[in-house]
Amino acid sequence: MTRRIDADYLVIGxxxxxxxxxxxxxxxxxxxxxxxDRRPGPGGHWREAYPxxxxxxxxxxxxxxxxxxxxxxxxxxxxxxxxxxxxDQPTILRYYDDVLTRLVGTGGVELITGSEYDGSGAVxxxxxxxxxxxPERCRIVDARYLAPDIPAETPPRxxxxxxxxxxxxxxxxxxxxxxxxxxxxxxxxxxxxxxxxLGRGTxxxxxxxxxxxxxxxLNRAKIQPDPExxxxxxxxxxxxxxxxxxxxxxxxALEDADIMLRIDRSLMPTMAKxxxxxxxxxxxxxSVENVVRLGHLVTAGRGRLQLERGSVAVADALxxxxxxxxxxxxxxxPIWGPEAITVQPIRxxxxxxxxxxxxxxxxxxGPGPDAEVEKNRLCPPSNYGNTLPDWxxxxxxxxxxxxxxxxxxxxxxxxxxxALNPSRVxxxxxxxxxxxxxxARLQQHVGPGVARLAELSGLxxxx
Numbered sequence: 078m079t080r081r082i083d084a085d086y087l088v089i090g091x092x093x094x095x096x097x098x099x100x101x102x103x104x105x106x107x108x109x110x111x112x113x114d115r116r117p118g119p120g121g122h123w124r125e126a127y128p129x130x131x132x133x134x135x136x137x138x139x140x141x142x143x144x145x146x147x148x149x150x151x152x153x154x155x156x157x158x159x160x161x162x163x164x165d166q167p168t169i170l171r172y173y174d175d176v177l178t179r180l181v182g183t184g185g186v187e188l189i190t191g192s193e194y195d196g197s198g199a200v201x202x203x204x205x206x207x208x209x210x211x212p213e214r215c216r217i218v219d220a221r222y223l224a225p226d227i228p229a230e231t232p233p234r235x236x237x238x239x240x241x242x243x244x245x246x247x248x249x250x251x252x253x254x255x256x257x258x259x260x261x262x263x264x265x266x267x268x269x270x271x272x273x274x275l276g277r278g279t280x281x282x283x284x285x286x287x288x289x290x291x292x293x294x295l296n297r298a299k300i301q302p303d304p305e306x307x308x309x310x311x312x313x314x315x316x317x318x319x320x321x322x323x324x325x326x327x328x329x330a331l332e333d334a335d336i337m338l339r340i341d342r343s344l345m346p347t348m349a350k351x352x353x354x355x356x357x358x359x360x361x362x363x364s365v366e367n368v369v370r371l372g373h374l375v376t377a378g379r380g381r382l383q384l385e386r387g388s389v390a391v392a393d394a395l396x397x398x399x400x401x402x403x404x405x406x407x408x409x410x411p412i413w414g415p416e417a418i419t420v421q422p423i424r425x426x427x428x429x430x431x432x433x434x435x436x437x438x439x440x441x442x443g444p445g446p447d448a449e450v451e452k453n454r455l456c457p458p459s460n461y462g463n464t465l466p467d468w469x470x471x472x473x474x475x476x477x478x479x480x481x482x483x484x485x486x487x488x489x490x491x492x493x494x495x496a497l498n499p500s501r502v503x504x505x506x507x508x509x510x511x512x513x514x515x516x517a518r519l520q521q522h523v524g525p526g527v528a529r530l531a532e533l534s535g536l537x538x539x540x
Contacts, residue, residue: 081210082200084111084187088218089194092121093139094420094432095220096176097497100141101436103185108440110180111215113189113200120173125229126166127246129273133265133352135161137302139169142433142495144179146172149302149496156357161302217417220432222410223461226401228266233398235261239379242396245270255395259382261287261374262399265352268294270399271365272358281364285391287382289373291346293328293465294338297353304502305511310336311500312518314472315526324465324533341368349468350404350461351426374400404461412456413439413449421458423482425475430497431459434482437491455482469534476527 086102088095091114099110116124132139136147146169150162157163164172180186189209192202194217200209211217228244243251245266258279260270271284299310313334321327325345331337338354339346340362372385377396382389410419412435423431438456442448459475462468479500482488492498502512531537 079199079208079210081212082111082189082215084109084212084215086110086216086218087194087200087211088112088220090114090121090220090224091116091119091173091177091188091190092123092220092224093429094223095121095218096173096180097141097429097432098218098220098418098420098436098439099180099186100143100176101433102440103180103183104143105437105440108185110186111189111200112186113192113194115191115193115203117190118170118174119177119188120170122225122227123166123169123173125227125246127229127244127266127269128166128249130269131165132163132169133354134163134297134300135302136164136168137161137496138300138427138499139164139429140172140497141176141429142437142491142497144172144176145496157297157355160298160355219417219419222407222419223405223421223428225403225405227403228398228401231401233261233377234400235374236376238376240377240382240394240396242377242398245397245399248273248397251395256393257283257285257391257395259285259287259377259391259394259396260399261377261396262401263288263290263292263348264350264399264403266401266403267399268354268358268362270397272361275361275364282367284365285367285369285389285394286365287369287374287384289370289385290348291339291341291344291370292348293346293351293468294354294359295351296335296338297355299336300353300499302496302499304500304506305509305515307499308502308519309511309515312515312522315519315522318469318527318530318533319522319525321529321533324469327469327533328465347464349465350463351468404463406461406463406467409458409460411453412458413452419458422461423456423459423475423478424498424500425459425471426462427497427499430492430495430499431456433495433497434488434492438482438488441487455485455488457481466534469530470536473527473531473534473536476523 085108088099091112140146147162147164152158152160152162191204192200195201198211229246260267317327317330328337338359369389371387374384376383412419420432422428423434435456438452442452457478460471462471493501
């Protein structure tokens with residue numbers, strides 16, 4: 078006999094977005110939620126991430142609204158002393174286990190692991206094929222719409238013809254020392270792999286970096302859960318945007334303001350996914366001089382790499398695959414749709430906050446078509462960055478979304494008490510001349526800055 082799930086919401090995906098949505102929903106309304114995930118527990122892609130990974134930004138900005146990840150601790154030693162801590166993989170997995178225990182303890186949440194929703198009213202076990210019936214009244218929440226691809230779970234995007242190729246996850250398990258490491262990828266995973274290798278004494282000359290695009294990255298010291306620091310950065314960004322003649326000019330101005338970083342100052346980056354990077358990491362990355370800029374890798378052969386615009390010889394090389402779609406860019410859709418609630422970022426660049434915000438709004442606004450029109454007005458989705466125009470569009474959409482939900486007193490109150498929100502000034506904050514200055518400059522520059530970003534990105538529509 079087919080078991081029937083007893084739930085008002087079926088949340089597909091127990092990763093960062095699904096957990097943040099569920100946490101906020103459960104804490105603000107009396108409903109039952111079934112979380113379903115193909116993995117054996119909560120945490121999403123973190124369960125399969127490479128073992129030396131850390132959050133690229135402060136732990137404070139990650140996780141769920143009810144439970145602060147990392148306790149807001151400041152690093153006291155090392156190259157990031159004075160900055161907020163960044164959790165590693167084991168810490169994040171323990172955190173999500175604890176969050177799940179809390180949610181299940183409310184009596185309103187169950188997690189169904191090793192299973193997937195089939196899209197037609199049933200949850201199916203990947204091992205046994207057992208089907209669990211989803212009641213018609215159950216609201217579907219798609220928390221995997223933007224789920225990242227990771228090298229451990231996706232085959233290389235390039236052909237392999239005799240070369241030794243490993244995903245980045247296997248790098249710590251390499252027992253021999255190849256004469257050369259070929260690191261493939263332009264993004265955060267590739268930079269992590271190189272920093273890890275250099276930190277273990279690898280000669281920079283033994284690393285060949287296949288970097289198809291030059292990336293812009295954010296200075297981690299400017300993306301901190303301190304309103305004086307973060308809002309000061311945003312004010313500087315808006316001031317630069319308001320007077321920028323082009324996106325390249327804007328990014329160069331942000332580099333001069335120590336907000337944006339690029340590895341090679343002689344080249345103009347075209348990639349703007351903009352993860353955060355420490356200045357100490359930047360110095361290490363610049364020590365790798367063998368950088369291949371011939372487009373994407375086509376074939377990794379024995380002794381030779383074939384790329385889009387040429388080939389290079391390699392000897393006894395270990396190819397480390399760091400290339401995968403970590404930030405997806407499917408079409409933006411209304412978060413509240415007729416078939417599902419599709420969780421997406423709302424405020425630019427902070428997906429956990431967007432998921433928590435959507436959970437709160439779902440819990441506090443009534444059901445029905447008219448209510449969902451209002452929810453979508455309050456919480457318009459924002460894209461991720463990739464190209465420079467994408468990055469500009471992301472920020473325009475994020476500022477417009479912040480203006481919409483920030484005009485509602487209860488939503489603003491929720492956002493102001495949630496540490497996931499980087500723009501909040503916490504209740505009871507003592508204030509400072511620096512914060513007063515940042516707020517004044519932000520008020521002065523945000524209007525012209527957002528308007529100019531919209532022009533530079535080609536984004537049309539109402540402000």
